[in-house]
Amino acid sequence: MSHSAGHLIVDTLESAGIERVYAVPGESYLDVLDGLYDAKIETVVCRQEGGAGFMALAESRLTGRPGIAMVTRGPGAANAMISVHTAWQDATALVLFVGLVPLGDRSRESFQEFSLSEWFSSTAKRVLTIDDENRAGEITADALRIAASGRPGPVVVGLPEDVLVRLTKAQTPALAEVAPPTPAPTVIDGLASRIAAAERPAFVLGGDGWHNGCGAELAGLAASAGVPIFCDWRAYDAVPHSSPAWAGWLGYGRADAVAAGFAEADLIVFVGCTRSDVASDGYTIGFDAETVIVSLDMEATQHAGRIDEHIIASPDSFTRALTRADAGAARDASPLRGARTDEWMQRRADVQSRFAAHRPDAEAAPENADRAGVDLGVAFGILDDRLGGDAILTYGAGNATIWGHRFIRHERPAGLVGARNGAMGLAVPAAVAASLVSPDRRTVAICGDGDFLMNGQEIATAFAHGGTPLIIVVDNGMYGTIVSHQENHYPGRPSGTRMVNPNFAAWMSAFDLSSSGVASASDACLTGSDTSVSVLTGHGERVETTEEFGPALDRALAHDGPALIHVLIDPATMPPAADETA
Numbered sequence: 001m002s003h004s005a006g007h008l009i010v011d012t013l014e015s016a017g018i019e020r021v022y023a024v025p026g027e028s029y030l031d032v033l034d035g036l037y038d039a040k041i042e043t044v045v046c047r048q049e050g051g052a053g054f055m056a057l058a059e060s061r062l063t064g065r066p067g068i069a070m071v072t073r074g075p076g077a078a079n080a081m082i083s084v085h086t087a088w089q090d091a092t093a094l095v096l097f098v099g100l101v102p103l104g105d106r107s108r109e110s111f112q113e114f115s116l117s118e119w120f121s122s123t124a125k126r127v128l129t130i131d132d133e134n135r136a137g138e139i140t141a142d143a144l145r146i147a148a149s150g151r152p153g154p155v156v157v158g159l160p161e162d163v164l165v166r167l168t169k170a171q172t173p174a175l176a177e178v179a180p181p182t183p184a185p186t187v188i189d190g191l192a193s194r195i196a197a198a199e200r201p202a203f204v205l206g207g208d209g210w211h212n213g214c215g216a217e218l219a220g221l222a223a224s225a226g227v228p229i230f231c232d233w234r235a236y237d238a239v240p241h242s243s244p245a246w247a248g249w250l251g252y253g254r255a256d257a258v259a260a261g262f263a264e265a266d267l268i269v270f271v272g273c274t275r276s277d278v279a280s281d282g283y284t285i286g287f288d289a290e291t292v293i294v295s296l297d298m299e300a301t302q303h304a305g306r307i308d309e310h311i312i313a314s315p316d317s318f319t320r321a322l323t324r325a326d327a328g329a330a331r332d333a334s335p336l337r338g339a340r341t342d343e344w345m346q347r348r349a350d351v352q353s354r355f356a357a358h359r360p361d362a363e364a365a366p367e368n369a370d371r372a373g374v375d376l377g378v379a380f381g382i383l384d385d386r387l388g389g390d391a392i393l394t395y396g397a398g399n400a401t402i403w404g405h406r407f408i409r410h411e412r413p414a415g416l417v418g419a420r421n422g423a424m425g426l427a428v429p430a431a432v433a434a435s436l437v438s439p440d441r442r443t444v445a446i447c448g449d450g451d452f453l454m455n456g457q458e459i460a461t462a463f464a465h466g467g468t469p470l471i472i473v474v475d476n477g478m479y480g481t482i483v484s485h486q487e488n489h490y491p492g493r494p495s496g497t498r499m500v501n502p503n504f505a506a507w508m509s510a511f512d513l514s515s516s517g518v519a520s521a522s523d524a525c526l527t528g529s530d531t532s533v534s535v536l537t538g539h540g541e542r543v544e545t546t547e548e549f550g551p552a553l554d555r556a557l558a559h560d561g562p563a564l565i566h567v568l569i570d571p572a573t574m575p576p577a578a579d580e581t582a
Helices: 005-015 027-037 049-063 077-091 116-120 134-148 185-197 214-224 256-264 315-326 343-356 376-387 400-407 427-437 450-465 478-487 505-510 518-525 546-558
Strands: 020-023 041-045 067-071 094-100 124-128 153-162 201-205 230-231 244-249 267-273 290-294 310-312 392-395 416-418 445-447 470-475 538-543 562-567
Touching: 005 027, 005 134, 020 049, 020 427, 027 094, 027 153, 041 427, 041 450, 049 067, 049 094, 049 134, 049 416, 049 427, 049 450, 067 077, 067 134, 077 094, 077 116, 094 134, 116 124, 124 134, 134 153, 185 267, 185 290, 185 310, 185 315, 201 214, 201 256, 201 445, 201 450, 214 230, 214 315, 244 343, 256 343, 343 450, 376 400, 376 546, 392 400, 392 427, 400 445, 416 427, 427 450, 427 470, 445 450, 450 470, 450 505, 470 505, 505 538, 505 562, 538 546, 546 562
Parallel strands: 020 041, 020 067, 067 094, 094 153, 124 153, 201 230, 201 267, 230 244, 267 290, 290 310, 392 416, 392 445, 445 470, 470 562, 538 562
Antiparallel strands: none
């Protein structure tokens, strides 16, 4: 039976178990949209291509499946570029489908024409174009496999408008199962001997691939062996923070004493990540230690410094292999322990515990004691108490995120999505996607005022598709991170960093589909894959004092729909001190 190339693409995605695609529609890929009409795949209609790409990235990080975004040619592809760069630097599996001009219009500077490969080849694992309708399914399957294999990353697939509508008798391809390699027992035994012989060994966990909970199992092994676990920047949902081995995160906003402890290690085992710029404080710490990398990335991309052994494995296959080697050992007889006591691990854990401890509600941070507005150290302690380590946190970029990193616990895997490349604008779209992927868990976006307005329009997507994120916007009226750098290098001369903001809470409250009739009108005219409009109302609160935050949070958490808390702080408020560990 014949079907169009566009429909074959959709059939291939459906057979791969893809549940959602995040799309901004365009006339260049109408046949794919038509294929989605009858598909079991939900088409999440986004408001800007950068938001669509960030939603797809969040889905990938939380599920382990490649996230799927679809955009149109030229301007649409340009807007989506930020998500491709983020997926590349963050090593997250993403497939971006981009509509293209018809084949006969190529190289004629036709409407919205651009060069797909020249734009994306330096920031994608592969750039593919479906020029043959008979290979539409094959190339789609290849894109999914390439994005998820080895070091995960983005794959871009071009969709010429005229090729999509051509008929083909090609069948939906079988998808290759790519099982990650399992380290040989001799390799694991050798690693166990290295760890047992070290005085101050440490694990550093990072990257994707921890969504199934293998980090908790690895944390149990580490605790039995007296080995502390650090986590890479924005990957610290990999292990439960209640683990005795939890020693804190590396990178921006970490405690100085955590970084000093990492620098003391004489053996570092990186699992799923590397000694990168951020983790090593700009290539300055952790270089003297014996180094083992556990990664599927044969090229050890982003790694700096020595490598004494490279074990090819995923976090899950490595943990299973190490568990088998440790099976049956009593706590003090772990093959990883050697003659080491728990003192080294306990010291590292105590540092992080003190750093993350909440202040009493009435106790202001010393550096902000005279500031007006909300004390974020107290507010985020209250937020942590309410969430209990179970929520999914999403972050964009900026100083506002540092309080969340420091004070909010993670006890379940797949609980954090943040742009490890520092991209702004990820928090809101990632929270929308997370609330669709895991509707049984609370999703909270933490963002500054600058970050929020870069993709705040995706709140509308949440209302359209039944997402229920809580968004906390920290408002200081400026690009705070840049001001911090300006104060270091050009004190007293802030330039190009001030902003004027609306009442964000009022904006959220303006979303009231139940009383406006918007939902019923939409339902009357939409069919097929667009029948996902939900009847929800927005809840917004503006908080100007620390005392107001707890009650406002409780009301927001009780609301059955998207909610936003607009938190005002003094522009002079500084991030929590990195050397504050007691």
